[in-house]
Every structure is written in C-alpha cells, then in structure tokens.
Amino acid sequence: MEKEITFDPDLIHEIFKLAWKRKAAERGKNELSENMESEVGASSSKRSRPTFANANALKLSAELLRSFVAEAIQRAATIAEAEGSTKIEATHLERILPQLLLDF
Amino acid sequence: MTQRRFDRPLSRASFAIGTELANATMLNNSPTMEDLDGGMASEVEREEEESVTHLLRDRFRLCTISIAEAEAKQCGMEVSQPIITCISDLAFKFAEQLSKDLELFAQHAGRKSVNMEDVILSAHRNDHLTTLLRSFCNDLKAREPNLERKRKKNSRKEGRVAQGLLRTPDT
Numbered sequence: 535m536e537k538e539i540t541f542d543p544d545l546i547h548e549i550f551k552l553a554w555k556r557k558a559a560e561r562g563k564n565e566l567s568e569n570m571e572s573e574v575g576a577s578s579s580k581r582s583r584p585t586f587a588n589a590n591a592l593k594l595s596a597e598l599l600r601s602f603v604a605e606a607i608q609r610a611a612t613i614a615e616a617e618g619s620t621k622i623e624a625t626h627l628e629r630i631l632p633q634l635l636l637d638f
Numbered sequence: 639m640t641q642r643r644f645d646r647p648l649s650r651a652s653f654a655i656g657t658e659l660a661n662a663t664m665l666n667n668s669p670t671m672e673d674l675d676g677g678m679a680s681e682v683e684r685e686e687e688e689s690v691t692h693l694l695r696d697r698f699r700l701c702t703i704s705i706a707e708a709e710a711k712q713c714g715m716e717v718s719q720p721i722i723t724c725i726s727d728l729a730f731k732f733a734e735q736l737s738k739d740l741e742l743f744a745q746h747a748g749r750k751s752v753n754m755e756d757v758i759l760s761a762h763r764n765d766h767l768t769t770l771l772r773s774f775c776n777d778l779k780a781r782e783p784n785l786e787r788k789r790k791k792n793s794r795k796e797g798r799v800a801q802g803l804l805r806t807p808d809t
Contacts, residue, residue: 539708541701546733549694550752553737556687585741586751590778594757595736597774599729601767603702604709606725611713621716627724637764638732 540600543592550587550595558584602638609634695730702726736760754778 609630610622617626703722710717743756754775761767 539701539704541698541705545694545697545701549698549730549733550737550740552687552690552694553734554741557738557741583750585744587740588751588753590775590782591740591752591754591757593778594754594771594775595733595740598736598757598761598767598771599733600705601770602729602732603705603725606728607706607709607715607717608713610717610721611710611715614715615713620714621718622710622721623718624721624724627721635728638761638767 538600541596543589543596546596546599547587547592550592551584554584602634605637606630606634695727698730698733699723699726702729 606627607622610626613626613629614620614622699722702725706717706722706725739760740752740756743759744750744752747753747756758768758771758775761771
C-alpha cells in the first residue's frame with residue numbers, strides 16, 4: 535500500500551559508509567602517530583575498523599531524512615500561502631530555516 | 639688595517655651566509671620532495687573522495703527532488719529549483735552529521751553496528767520526531783516477523799503438500 539517516495543536506503547548506506555571510512559582512516563592515522571612508541575597491536579586495527587549499519591536502521595534514517603525534506607517544504611509552503619504566492623521562493627525558506635534547523 | 643678588519647668579517651659573513659643557504663637548500667630540499675610526494679598522493683585521494691562525494695550528492699539530490707515535488711504537489715504549491723537544491727544540500731549535511739552521531743552512539747553502546755535505537759536516539763531532542771520514528775520502527779518490526787512466520791507457514795504447507803503428493807501414489 536505504501537507508495538511514499540523516500541530516500542534509497544542503499545544511497546544512505548553509501549553516504550554513511552563514506553563518512554565512517556573517512557573517520558576510521560583519520561582515527562587510524564591519529565593512533566599510528568600516538569602509538570608509534572607504545573604498543574601498536576590489535577587494538578588499533580580493531581578500533582579503526584569502520585562501523586556497520588543495520589538494514590532497518592538505514593530505512594529509519596531514510597525516513598528521518600525524508601521527514602526533514604518534507605517538513606522543510608511544508609513549512610515553506612505555509613509561509614508562501616500566507617503571503618499569497620503559489621511558488622516557494624528563497625525568502626520563504628529563509629523564514630522557516632532557523633526553526634527547522636533547531637527542530638532536527 | 640681597516641680594509642682587513644672589514645674584509646674578514648665580510649668574508650666570514652658571506653661564507654656563513656653561503657653555508658646557511660646551502661644548509662637551507664639541503665634541508666629544504668628533502669622535505670619539499672617528501673611533501674610533494676605526500677601532497678600528490680593525498681591530493682589524488684582527496685580528489686577521488688571528492689568525486690565520490692559529488693556523485694553521492696547528485697544521487698541524493700535526485701531523491702530530494704522527487705520527494706520535494708511530491709510534497710509540494712500535496713500542498714498545491716510549486717517549488718523553485720534553487721530552493722530544492724538548497725534543501726538537498728542541507729539534508730546531505732544533515733545526513734553526514736547523522737552518520738557521525740550514529741557511529742558515536744553505537745560505539746558508546748559497545749557495538750560495531752548501528753541499530754534502530756541509535757537512529758531514534760539521534761532524534762531525541764524533538765518529541766514529535768521521536769514518536770514518529772518509534773512508530774515507523776514498530777511498523778518495520780511488525781512487518782518482519784510476519785514475513786518470517788509466513789515463510790515458515792508456507793514451508794510447512796509445502797511440506798504437507800509434498801507429503802500428500804508422496805502418499806497419493808501409494809493409495
């Protein structure tokens with residue numbers, strides 16, 4: 535029944551993986567420079583291993599991002615309607631942006 | 639005498655400057671070479687990363703456009719293209735921030751994988767959002783065991799059918 539358009543969980547996964555890989559690489563570098571003299575053992579490799587994500591967690595993240603976009607459009611639409619225009623413009627987005635960013 | 643006095647310091651100075659220059663060039667040369675190599679490698683990596691990020695951002699934008707236009711149609715509104723692009727970039731930054739949060743939450747729980755609870759926790763500042771995500775999470779959970787049960791039931795039925803089929807030739 536659900537025909538709601540949402541983000542592709544695979545796409546979300548790829549964005550997350552990229553961010554995690556970047557962070558893991560940074561952490562690995564930091565630990566290498568820190569642990570040059572002391573033990574460079576399994577701990578560093580364990581800690582620098584990237585994080586995994588649950589399939590349902592990805593769907594839930596997609597839903598969170600979808601609601602972010604939907605909320606932005608709906609709030610801007612309310613402002614645009616109040617101003618009597620039928621097209622959402624930059625000024626409408628500007629009006630709702632602060633509260634939107636605080637709410638997410 | 640005066641010339642000599644001047645000559646010596648001058649010559650020393652020039653000599654010193656010469657060695658310093660030489661040292662400086664010697665010292666500077668090797669690190670610059672290394673820097674260049676390291677810089678080249680990291681630049682290539684960065685360029686690759688940037689291209690991947692751009693690709694992801696464009697795919698993300700496509701998704702955002704479809705969502706935003708569907709949402710605007712419901713409101714009976716039009717959305718100008720730059721606004722959608724702006725919202726898409728915001729959402730992309732939000733996604734990157736979200737990934738950091740989720741990783742930290744999972745790590746704090748002593749896990750290596752991100753859970754649904756982590757996602758719900760990331761929206762804990764907004765009660766409405768939390769309840770929305772919680773209900774979505776329950777929906778997902780409710781759907782999954784049903785599928786498994788159905789599969790089990792189906793397999794059982796199939797087994798019975800198979801048994802029946804096996805029995806029929808006997809009778």
